[in-house]
Amino acid sequence: MNLANWLARSATLTPDAPALLHGAEVVATYAGFADRAARIATGLHGRGAVAGDRLALFMSNTPDYLAIWWGAWWAGLAVVPINSKLHEKEAAYIAQHSGARFAAVSVANLVAMSLTYLADVDEVYPTDAALYAAPMSHGAGCYNLMHVMKGARHVVPRSGGFEPAEILELAGSVGSIHMFAAPTMVRRLITHAEAVGHRGEGIRTIVYGGGPMYVADIEKAVDQFGPRFVQIYGQGETPMTITGLPRHLVADRTHPRWRERLGSVGIAMSSMEVRTVDEAGRDVPEDEVGEVICRGPSVMSAYWQNPDATASTLRDGWLWTGDMGALDAEGFLTLKDRSKDMIVSGGTNIYPREVEEVLLRHPDVAEVAVVGRPHEDWGEEVVAFVVGRAGPVDPAALDALCQSEIARFKRPKEYIVVEALPKNNYGKVLKTALRERFAKAPA
Ligand code: AMP
Numbered sequence: 001m002n003l004a005n006w007l008a009r010s011a012t013l014t015p016d017a018p019a020l021l022h023g024a025e026v027v028a029t030y031a032g033f034a035d036r037a038a039r040i041a042t043g044l045h046g047r048g049a050v051a052g053d054r055l056a057l058f059m060s061n062t063p064d065y066l067a068i069w070w071g072a073w074w075a076g077l078a079v080v081p082i083n084s085k086l087h088e089k090e091a092a093y094i095a096q097h098s099g100a101r102f103a104a105v106s107v108a109n110l111v112a113m114s115l116t117y118l119a120d121v122d123e124v125y126p127t128d129a130a131l132y133a134a135p136m137s138h139g140a141g142c143y144n145l146m147h148v149m150k151g152a153r154h155v156v157p158r159s160g161g162f163e164p165a166e167i168l169e170l171a172g173s174v175g176s177i178h179m180f181a182a183p184t185m186v187r188r189l190i191t192h193a194e195a196v197g198h199r200g201e202g203i204r205t206i207v208y209g210g211g212p213m214y215v216a217d218i219e220k221a222v223d224q225f226g227p228r229f230v231q232i233y234g235q236g237e238t239p240m241t242i243t244g245l246p247r248h249l250v251a252d253r254t255h256p257r258w259r260e261r262l263g264s265v266g267i268a269m270s271s272m273e274v275r276t277v278d279e280a281g282r283d284v285p286e287d288e289v290g291e292v293i294c295r296g297p298s299v300m301s302a303y304w305q306n307p308d309a310t311a312s313t314l315r316d317g318w319l320w321t322g323d324m325g326a327l328d329a330e331g332f333l334t335l336k337d338r339s340k341d342m343i344v345s346g347g348t349n350i351y352p353r354e355v356e357e358v359l360l361r362h363p364d365v366a367e368v369a370v371v372g373r374p375h376e377d378w379g380e381e382v383v384a385f386v387v388g389r390a391g392p393v394d395p396a397a398l399d400a401l402c403q404s405e406i407a408r409f410k411r412p413k414e415y416i417v418v419e420a421l422p423k424n425n426y427g428k429v430l431k432t433a434l435r436e437r438f439a440k441a442p443a
Contacts, residue, residue: 040071051076171202182427200225
């Protein structure tokens with residue numbers, strides 16, 4: 001199947017419906033969107049492109065992004081979205097290699113992703129508007145598919161990025177907004193909304209994921225905006241589709257274990273099987289930590305031109321995610337950390353997220369990242385990078401908090417106060433960059 005059928009169908013059903021918006025201004029109807037895609041396809045064919053060729057998309061968010069994306073599909077090409085913030089050399093490498101991830105997938109997995117979304121995450125109506133406040137080369141862009149399928153609107157903020165004030169303004173003028181947001185974006189949006197007294201009017205759904213959402217943050221977000229949040233857990237290898245925490249569970253405060261559920265990534269999506277296993281692939285008992293593996297139609301068929309990576313990641317039909325997590329009796333999955341972020345100190349595993357959750361409860365702490373620092377005797381020791389809220393941060397107070405909440409061996413041995421944490425432009429904290437600081441300046 002060619003996914004461009006979805007665009008052609010929406011253009012036939014609702015030719016005059018608004019499709020592409022730049023800020024609040026409509027720049028194309030569905031007929032116009034489909035026409036542009038068809039003309040781009042003709043242009044590509046005219047330049048010798050044939051079905052199966054790959055088109056690298058190296059540009060920041062604009063309405064043209066979607067026209068080119070669907071034009072490439074219309075022409076039968078595969079799209080390789082490249083983060084526009086990458087260095088030209090890095091982008092050139094990806095273009096040359098033709099996309100280690102997305103180019104490798106057949107479209108069947110994107111169909112599965114879209115249908116699973118409609119079954120488990122959210123319904124989509126023609127009156128909705130997908131707002132792209134995060135780079136379209138990543139998760140946010142994935143969500144354009146179901147909105148094209150259903151003939152909804154696509155809104156690219158004029159700033160081209162994530163500006164809380166602009167988003168709340170668009171929620172008012174465009175309405176029925178749906179957006180994907182990394183946890184750090186949710187936090188910034190809510191901080192701004194609190195300051196201006198906005199209660200989420202005009203926002204229908206915020207899908208969050210891509211990194212850990214701390215319980216304190218999502219609690220606050222629900223207090224401010226109400227039941228508008230859905231969590232998803234996925235990865236490039238099975239785009240946006242492994243587990244989900246549906247809206248009513250994100251907002252529920254009645255279940256005896258609602259806080260634990262809020263700290264989880266939810267339950268397996270309808271098309272997915274999810275297990276937690278040891279290194280040999282044996283299921284670990286309930287509530288114990290193992291590597292998360294999953295199976296389902298949204299999983300990629302292979303990495304592009306990388307058989308070794310494919311063989312270690314796809315084993316007997318299961319995708320090994322590299323994430324460590326625990327399943328409870330009801331099937332809720334709680335992620336501990338990426339296996340590479342786990343700290344091993346004195347032979348014991350320490351999951352940084354657990355320590356971070358505790359530290360974030362301190363009123364002076366705005367953000368925190370816990371990592372392992374190489375240590376002669378212990379292998380690694382726990383170190384916390386802390387961003388203060390306003391004034392100074394007192395390490396003794398943080399240590400006292402940890403003492404009252406978690407085992408002694410998990411307590412950070414040092415608190416390093418920093419202005420900001422290094423993040424990529426999807427808002428993920430770059431723990432590798434923090435660990436590299438130790439390599440440069442040993443303790
Ligand atoms: P990427 O392939 O770049 O999208 O990164 C996927 C990784 O992000 C996953 O393997 C997880 O480690 C992390 N991730 C995705 N969704 C969540 C979530 N809801 N909570 C915590 N971590 C997540």
